[in-house]
Amino acid sequence: MTTDRAHLEGEFFMSGDEACAEGAISAGCRFFAGYPITPATEIAERMSDRLPEVGGTYIQMEDELASMAAVLGASWGGVKAMTATSGPGFSLMMENIGLGLMMETPCVVANVQRAGPSTGLPTLVAQGDMMQARWGSHGHYSIIALSPSSPQEVYDHAIKAFNLSERFRLPVLVMTDGAVGHMYEKVVIQPRDKVHIVPRRKPKVPPGEYRPYEPDADLVPPMANSGEGYRFHVTGLTHDERGYPAMDAEAQDKLIRRLVEKVEKYSEEIIEMEEDGIDGAGVVICAYGITARVSLIAMERARSEGISVGMLRLVTVWPFPQKRIAEIARQVKAFVVPEINYGQISLEVERSAGGAAKTILVPHMGGAVHDPQVILEAIRQAAK
Amino acid sequence: MQNYSVYASRLIPKREPFAPGHRACIGCGEALAVRLACKALPQNVIIANATGCMEVVSSQFPMTAWRMPWIHTLFENTAAVASGVESALKVMARKGVRPDTGTKVVAMAGDGGTSDIGIQALSGALERGHDFLYICFDNEAYMNTGIQRSSATPFGASTTTSPAGKMSIGQKTWKKNVPAIAAAHDIPYVATASHSYPFDLMAKVAKGVAMPGPAYIHIHSVCPTGWRSAPDLSVRLGRLAVQTGVFPLYEIENGRYKLSMELPEMKPVQDYLKLQGRFRHLTEDTIREIQQRVVEEYEKIKEKAQ
Numbered sequence: 001m002t003t004d005r006a007h008l009e010g011e012f013f014m015s016g017d018e019a020c021a022e023g024a025i026s027a028g029c030r031f032f033a034g035y036p037i038t039p040a041t042e043i044a045e046r047m048s049d050r051l052p053e054v055g056g057t058y059i060q061m062e063d064e065l066a067s068m069a070a071v072l073g074a075s076w077g078g079v080k081a082m083t084a085t086s087g088p089g090f091s092l093m094m095e096n097i098g099l100g101l102m103m104e105t106p107c108v109v110a111n112v113q114r115a116g117p118s119t120g121l122p123t124l125v126a127q128g129d130m131m132q133a134r135w136g137s138h139g140h141y142s143i144i145a146l147s148p149s150s151p152q153e154v155y156d157h158a159i160k161a162f163n164l165s166e167r168f169r170l171p172v173l174v175m176t177d178g179a180v181g182h183m184y185e186k187v188v189i190q191p192r193d194k195v196h197i198v199p200r201r202k203p204k205v206p207p208g209e210y211r212p213y214e215p216d217a218d219l220v221p222p223m224a225n226s227g228e229g230y231r232f233h234v235t236g237l238t239h240d241e242r243g244y245p246a247m248d249a250e251a252q253d254k255l256i257r258r259l260v261e262k263v264e265k266y267s268e269e270i271i272e273m274e275e276d277g278i279d280g281a282g283v284v285i286c287a288y289g290i291t292a293r294v295s296l297i298a299m300e301r302a303r304s305e306g307i308s309v310g311m312l313r314l315v316t317v318w319p320f321p322q323k324r325i326a327e328i329a330r331q332v333k334a335f336v337v338p339e340i341n342y343g344q345i346s347l348e349v350e351r352s353a354g355g356a357a358k359t360i361l362v363p364h365m366g367g368a369v370h371d372p373q374v375i376l377e378a379i380r381q382a383a384k
Numbered sequence: 385m386q387n388y389s390v391y392a393s394r395l396i397p398k399r400e401p402f403a404p405g406h407r408a409c410i411g412c413g414e415a416l417a418v419r420l421a422c423k424a425l426p427q428n429v430i431i432a433n434a435t436g437c438m439e440v441v442s443s444q445f446p447m448t449a450w451r452m453p454w455i456h457t458l459f460e461n462t463a464a465v466a467s468g469v470e471s472a473l474k475v476m477a478r479k480g481v482r483p484d485t486g487t488k489v490v491a492m493a494g495d496g497g498t499s500d501i502g503i504q505a506l507s508g509a510l511e512r513g514h515d516f517l518y519i520c521f522d523n524e525a526y527m528n529t530g531i532q533r534s535s536a537t538p539f540g541a542s543t544t545t546s547p548a549g550k551m552s553i554g555q556k557t558w559k560k561n562v563p564a565i566a567a568a569h570d571i572p573y574v575a576t577a578s579h580s581y582p583f584d585l586m587a588k589v590a591k592g593v594a595m596p597g598p599a600y601i602h603i604h605s606v607c608p609t610g611w612r613s614a615p616d617l618s619v620r621l622g623r624l625a626v627q628t629g630v631f632p633l634y635e636i637e638n639g640r641y642k643l644s645m646e647l648p649e650m651k652p653v654q655d656y657l658k659l660q661g662r663f664r665h666l667t668e669d670t671i672r673e674i675q676q677r678v679v680e681e682y683e684k685i686k687e688k689a690q
Contacts, residue, residue, distance in 0.1 A: 035501070036496075036526045036529040036530070036532035037529065038529050038530075041530060041532065044532070045532070045544045045545055048545040048546065048547060049549075052549075052551040052552060053551065058545070060533055060545050062500040062501060063460060119456070
């Protein structure tokens with residue numbers, strides 16, 4: 001144990017929500033603006049307690065619109081910033097998430113998913129916001145979303161999310177859920193020098209030559225913070241490399257292509273997944289978040305029945321690992337996709353498989369995790 | 385109102401439109417306030433209720449405490465939903481689709497749903513002049529999600545997101561004056577009330593709902609869970625809030641202020657604060673600061689009421 005309050009090295013017994021706050025603080029997050037909402041409130045509570053002692057700022061805003069907007073403002077002010085919410089708040093944040101994407105603002109949004117639509121089941125688990133994470137704001141864009149399945153992974157993903165947001169300059173979503181958020185488990189925080197932190201990419205040119213939206217070779221522009229002497233113009237309107245509004249189809253084409261491609265081009269670098277026994281398997285379970293853990297029981301039972309079944313756990317959900325799924329589809333009979341919604345990621349699996357293998361959805365409407373037996377039934381059916 | 389100190393249960397209507405058996409905490413002042421307010425409403429009423437404690441404790445499927453038509457809205461849109469209901473009733477009556485039965489529309493929300501996330505919808509509805517009554521049940525924090533500060537949380541109160549400690553005295557800002565904001569819309573009726581003065585509360589609700597145009601009533605509601613106070617002290621705390629001047633009772637009718645209860649002698653705020661765990665960390669200096677502010681605010685209202 002160290003006395004470094006900005007990075008609590010050691011072993012802890014923590015909830016997923018608390019781990020999210022600690023991960024953010026380790027990543028250098030010093031600004032949190034949020035609004036209480038079950039089951040994400042503990043992230044805000046932990047931040048309100050912890051940020052003052054590391055010189056950070058916690059603000060409780062008047063709603064989620066303001067929370068997300070304040071996070072964008074803070075990021076432009078030069079601070080690593082985040083917010084945390086659940087379904088209803090996530091819906092309210094959508095317009096500002098789009099603004100963040102358009103202005104290329106690094107920040108992190110944690111969505112501790114609960115069952116919806118609307119108020120739904122405030123205290124109970126779901127994975128119903130996966131497509132909203134992808135397409136929730138209007139217009140076309142690329143997004144990065146992670147899906148942790150344990151408090152340890154929430155901690156790690158909070159850091160990863162900040163790193164990705166700084167690397168690619170966009171809001172990164174940590175799509176956890178009510179079960180993982182409220183689950184208490186061992187969380188190991190490595191020594192500070194073992195934790196990789198990506199700093200903000202600052203302009204290398206003098207202020208006079210700076211064009212705020214002129215990208216480097218990797219399509220991502222360096223970012224000056226306000227007050228550093230660089231003149232910039234930030235807008236939600238379609239803009240040119242100077243940041244000035246450019247109201248025509250050519251400018252729109254150039255900008256949107258870059259916003260999409262800066263992520264898609266590096267999707268292999270971004271995508272992380274975990275594979276277990278896929279080679280030679282007849283059936284592969286494709287799962288994420290809490291459902292991946294529930295699926296492990298079903299997988300063990302199926303294996304004990306002599307069914308050859310593997311597991312592909314999606315750690316990154318967006319961008320989607322379509323290449324790998326297409327590869328696996330050529331080797332297996334079927335994918336079994338359990339998720340706590342009525343079929344969202346299963347559609348992506350089906351699309352990526354391109355007809356080479358069947359996709360069997362195991363839906364759950366939310367409020368609880370799957371009964372592993374239901375997943376086992378689907379595996380048996382898939383193996384036939 | 386006269387005879388403030390009298391509490392004669394026989395004088396209160398026996399009707400219970402807000403039925404017992406709901407799941408509010410022991411000593412919940414808000415449930416008491418809702419119950420009293422509902423007794424003062426006419427039978428012919430539609431309630432729009434924001435997400436919050438009252439929604440959660442009163443409507444757990446398959447049961448409900450509401451013996452009247454009741455819509456659970458979202459958190460931020462109660463006044464807007466009430467606007468829609470009121471407009472639809474008006475339009476249907478005008479077109480002869482449905483007879484004008486004089487149905488009243490009442491919006492209910494907590495302090496979070498009113499002073500923070502819902503203030504835009506409230507302001508819009510007051511400005512458009514819908515004929516409805518908006519009641520804010522103010523328990524001074526987000527109690528439903530577990531005691532987070534709201535803009536109605538009083539200065540110095542410790543909550544889970546304004547925790548008192550070395551770097552913080554708890555809530556750093558003074559309570560937002562929502563009745564004054566409502567009054568700034570030049571609506572016909574604004575009032576403050578407390579569940580610990582039941583006759584005054586019921587008279588104000590009856591007056592507000594009967595008044596044509598928008599009316600706003602702000603009801604101080606003691607929350608033993610969030611205030612860290614003994615459940616058997618809720619009624620006493622409600623009274624102390626009024627008697628110390630922390631929460632003065634008044635009406636603003638067509639712009640004219642009227643104190644419902646004058647305080648020839650204000651009790652020290654200490655009497656009110658010391659019964660609540662959320663203020664236990666306060667130093668004498670801070671309490672003096674609060675005392676001074678309370679007197680100033682009370683004097684301002686008194687001046688307006690002259």
